[in-house]
Amino acid sequence: MSKNARYIAVAPMMDWTDRHCRFFHRLLSPNVHLYTEMVTTGAILHGDRERFLRFSPAEHPVALQLGGSDPDQLAECAKIGTDYGYDEINLNCGCPSDKVQQGRFGACLMAEPELVAECVSAMAKAVSVPVTVKCRIGIDDSEEFSFLNKFVKEVSQAGCKRFIVHARKAWLNGLSPKENREVPPLRYEIVTEIKEAYPDIEFILNGGVKTIDQLETQLAVFHGVMIGREAYQNPWLLAEIEKEIHGANSIVSRETVALAMIPYIERQRVEFGTPAKSITRHMLGLFNGQRGARQWRRYLSENAPLDTATGQIIMDALKSVKSNLSIAA
Numbered sequence: 388m389s390k391n392a393r394y395i396a397v398a399p400m401m402d403w404t405d406r407h408c409r410f411f412h413r414l415l416s417p418n419v420h421l422y423t424e425m426v427t428t429g430a431i432l433h434g435d436r437e438r439f440l441r442f443s444p445a446e447h448p449v450a451l452q453l454g455g456s457d458p459d460q461l462a463e464c465a466k467i468g469t470d471y472g473y474d475e476i477n478l479n480c481g482c483p484s485d486k487v488q489q490g491r492f493g494a495c496l497m498a499e500p501e502l503v504a505e506c507v508s509a510m511a512k513a514v515s516v517p518v519t520v521k522c523r524i525g526i527d528d529s530e531e532f533s534f535l536n537k538f539v540k541e542v543s544q545a546g547c548k549r550f551i552v553h554a555r556k557a558w559l560n561g562l563s564p565k566e567n568r569e570v571p572p573l574r575y576e577i578v579t580e581i582k583e584a585y586p587d588i589e590f591i592l593n594g595g596v597k598t599i600d601q602l603e604t605q606l607a608v609f610h611g612v613m614i615g616r617e618a619y620q621n622p623w624l625l626a627e628i629e630k631e632i633h634g635a636n637s638i639v640s641r642e643t644v645a646l647a648m649i650p651y652i653e654r655q656r657v658e659f660g661t662p663a664k665s666i667t668r669h670m671l672g673l674f675n676g677q678r679g680a681r682q683w684r685r686y687l688s689e690n691a692p693l694d695t696a697t698g699q700i701i702m703d704a705l706k707s708v709k710s711n712l713s714i715a716a
Contacts, residue, residue, distance in 0.1 A: 395613075395632060596617070
């Protein structure tokens with residue numbers, strides 16, 4: 388795999404990686420792979436489909452992550468997703484929340500590899516884009532390698548050629564979703580072992596990668612890396628990835644990215660009635676680690692919720708940052 392082809396993605400994160408976040412992230416990095424929040428089959432089949440699936444062409448390559456366990460419904464939703472233009476369909480087998488378990492999808496599906504295989508097979512037959520699976524190394528008291536091996540064997544035979552593996556167990560009882568991202572220890576060696584057992588399958592590592600150095604280390608082992616909350620809280624990491632990993636000769640400035648969001652905010656506001664705060668909330672970390680970061684966050688947090696807020700709020704926030712820098716200087 389060439390340097391420019393290395394697979395780096397931003398993880399699907401509920402309430403975070405909506406279409407506005409993804410548009411913002413794409414400005415920072417032309418090459419990272421983007422994923423939607425998990426969308427349930429019920430939301431697509433019975434809800435406001437346009438609201439859940441609409442996205443900007445600028446987001447490509449972008450994957451639709453589905454939540455569900457009915458093969459026919461998943462196949463129908465996968466077809467709908469590809470009709471919308473998504474480049475990949477991903478099945479969520481990693482979320483441990485109680486609500487997701489009650490719907491019989493997410494991490495609890497790892498206990499039913501035969502069912503997941505049926506789901507993957509049905510989706511693969513319905514679409515021509517890749518059908519992938521995001522999972523954990525295990526659940527509850529399962530023995531990690533043997534449990535994961537059985538799951539990967541069944542699901543890969545059904546047509547899944549790419550697994551995104553969060554290198555932690557999921558505890559389905561007793562831990563919150565937040566604790567499930569932090570308490571179970573990372574076990575990269577389990578993901579390495581499963582990768583070596585299936586040389587014809589792609590394994591993308593997820594969990595704990597926060598720096599360029601860590602990214603480089605894991606890219607030397609795995610077919611790719613998926614970055615989670617660090618990409619959201621410190622989005623400038625995506626611009627650094629363009630330079631350090633994808634070999635870009637130059638990268639955009641923070642101010643250029645901020646200014647490029649103005650017409651997007653205006654278009655969303657005029658065409659869809661989207662309030663500015665729904666977009667600017669994803670931009671709060673743009674200046675993290677820089678002088679003026681606090682002023683940037685404060686200005687957007689205080690002013691974006693106003694009903695009168697427009698794209699001009701970005702210009703005003705930048706002026707606030709520059710004014711602070713002038714005073715500090």
